[in-house]
Amino acid sequence: xxxxxxxxxxxxxxxxxxxxxxxxxxxxxxxxxxxxxxxxxxxxxxxxxxxxxxxxxxxxxxxxxxxxxxxxxxxxxxxxxxxxxxxxxxxxxxxxxxxxxxxxxxxxxxxxxxxxxxxxxxxxxxxxxxxxxxxxxxxxxxxxxxxxxxxxxxxxxxxxxxxxxxxxxxxxxxxxxxxxxxxxxxxxxxxxxxxxxxxxxxxxxxxxxxxxxxxxxxxxxxxxxxxxxxxxxxxxxxxxxxxxxxxxxxxxxxxxxxxxxxxxxxxxxxxxxxxxxxxxxxxxxxxxxxxxxxxxxxxxxxxxxxxxxxxxxxxxxxxxxxxxxxxxxxxxxxxxxxxxxxxxxxxxxxxx
Numbered sequence: 001x002x003x004x005x006x007x008x009x010x011x012x013x014x015x016x017x018x019x020x021x022x023x024x025x026x027x028x029x030x031x032x033x034x035x036x037x038x039x040x041x042x043x044x045x046x047x048x049x050x051x052x053x054x055x056x057x058x059x060x061x062x063x064x065x066x067x068x069x070x071x072x073x074x075x076x077x078x079x080x081x082x083x084x085x086x087x088x089x090x091x092x093x094x095x096x097x098x099x100x101x102x103x104x105x106x107x108x109x110x111x112x113x114x115x116x117x118x119x120x121x122x123x124x125x126x127x128x129x130x131x132x133x134x135x136x137x138x139x140x141x142x143x144x145x146x147x148x149x150x151x152x153x154x155x156x157x158x159x160x161x162x163x164x165x166x167x168x169x170x171x172x173x174x175x176x177x178x179x180x181x182x183x184x185x186x187x188x189x190x191x192x193x194x195x196x197x198x199x200x201x202x203x204x205x206x207x208x209x210x211x212x213x214x215x216x217x218x219x220x221x222x223x224x225x226x227x228x229x230x231x232x233x234x235x236x237x238x239x240x241x242x243x244x245x246x247x248x249x250x251x252x253x254x255x256x257x258x259x260x261x262x263x264x265x266x267x268x269x270x271x272x273x274x275x276x277x278x279x280x281x282x283x284x285x286x287x288x289x290x291x292x293x294x295x296x297x298x299x300x301x302x303x304x305x306x307x308x309x310x311x312x313x314x315x316x317x318x319x320x321x322x323x324x325x326x327x328x329x330x331x332x333x334x335x336x337x338x339x340x341x342x343x344x345x346x347x348x349x350x351x352x
Contacts, residue, residue, distance in 0.1 A: 009179045012120060014136040014143060014294065016051055017092070024048055025136075025143070025292040026090065029056035029196070029229025030099075031255030032071040034085050037287040038256030040306035042088045048291040048302075051092040052136065056229040056252065057099025057149055057196030059114070064105040068113045093120035098132040098149035099196035099229070100164075107132075107150065133172045135180055140297045140325055142189050144180065147172055148197040148212055165211040166197045176219050190297070190325035191224040198228045198251055200242055202268050206231050210243040217245050222330040225323065227290070229253035232260065233276070234288060234303065236319070239333075240270040248333060252290050252303075259285035264346055273336065274319055275346040276305070288318070297325045298334075316340075319347065 069075035074086030119127035338347035
C-alpha cells in the first residue's frame with residue numbers, strides 16, 4: 001500500500017507516554033521461528049520494558065497463514081506438535097519489516113494477518129501497521145524502516161541462479177522523496193535505517209545487497225547507523241560502504257533461527273568491530289536481540305544473548321555502544337564497551 005493509505009503517512013512519534021524523556025526500542029531479526037530460543041528472545045526484549053518492538057523480517061518457513069499464526073500470533077497449529085509463539089508488543093507499539101520468507105507466500109499473510117496486529121497502542125488494542133515501511137521520529141532521531149523483501153521473492157534454489165536485487169519499491173521511494181525528505185539539508189536529525197537484507201557483509205556465505213543503498217544515496221548524504229538481519233549471526237562493522245553510502249552496519253539476524261558457527265575471515269573488508277562465534281548447544285551459536293535507549297541527541301545500543309533468560313535469571317549483556325548525533329546530523333559512535341570476554345567473542349579488544 002502507498003503511504004497515502006495512512007493518515008499520518010506512516011510517520012509515528014518516537015516518544016514515551018508523555019512524548020518526551022527516555023525512549024526504549026527492542027529489535028530482533030529472523031525471530032519468527034517458533035523455537036524455544038525465539039520465546040527466550042521475546043522474553044528478553046520485554047525485560048527491557050521497551051516502548052516499541054521491531055521485527056526485522058523473516059517469518060519461517062514460507063510466511064504462509066499457518067506460519068504467521070503459529071510463529072507470530074500465538075495461535076496453535078493442530079498439524080504440528082510445537083507450542084505457538086507470540087511476538088511481543090511494546091508499551092507504545094510494534095512494527096515489522098518484510099523479508100524474503102514472507103514473500104515466498106507472496107506477502108499476503110504478512111500484510112493481511114500480521115501487520116493489522118501491529119502499529120501504535122490504542123485504547124482498543126493497536127492501530128495496525130498500514131505499510132511495510134515506516135518512520136519513527138522525534139526532535140533528534142529518525143528510525144526509518146525499509147522494505148527490502150518486496151522484491152526478493154522467489155524460492156531459494158532459484159535465488160542461487162539469479163539473486164534478487166532487493167531493490168526498494170517505487171512507492172517506498174516516493175514516500176522517502178515526498179514525506180520523509182531526509183535529503184533536506186536543514187534537517188540534522190540522526191538516521192537509523194532498518195531492513196531485512198544486509199547492505200554489506202564480510203562473510204563468504206552471503207553477499208552484498210547494494211541496490212537499496214544506491215537508491216538511498218539520493219536521500220542520505222551523511223553517515224547513518226543501519227541494522228539488518230537475513231544472515232543468522234550477530235556482527236558489527238566499522239563505518240563503511242561499498243556504494244558511496246557510508247553506514248555503521250549491524251547484523252542482528254540471530255533472533256530465533258539456529259546460528260551456524262563461522263570463524264570470521266581475517267584481514268577482509270568490510271572491517272569487523274565485533275562478532276559472536278561462541279558455542280551455544282547442538283553445534284550452534286547464541287541467539288539474541290538489541291535494545292536501543294534514546295535520550296536527546298544520544299543513544300545507547302546494548303546487545304544481549306538469551307543465556308540468562310530463565311526464571312530468576314538476568315540478561316546477558318555482550319556489547320554496549322554509545323552514539324550521538326553531531327551538528328551536521330551524522331551518527332557518530334562515541335564508545336564501544338565489550339562485556340563478554342569469551343575467547344570466541346570477537347570484540348574491539350581482539351581486533352585492536
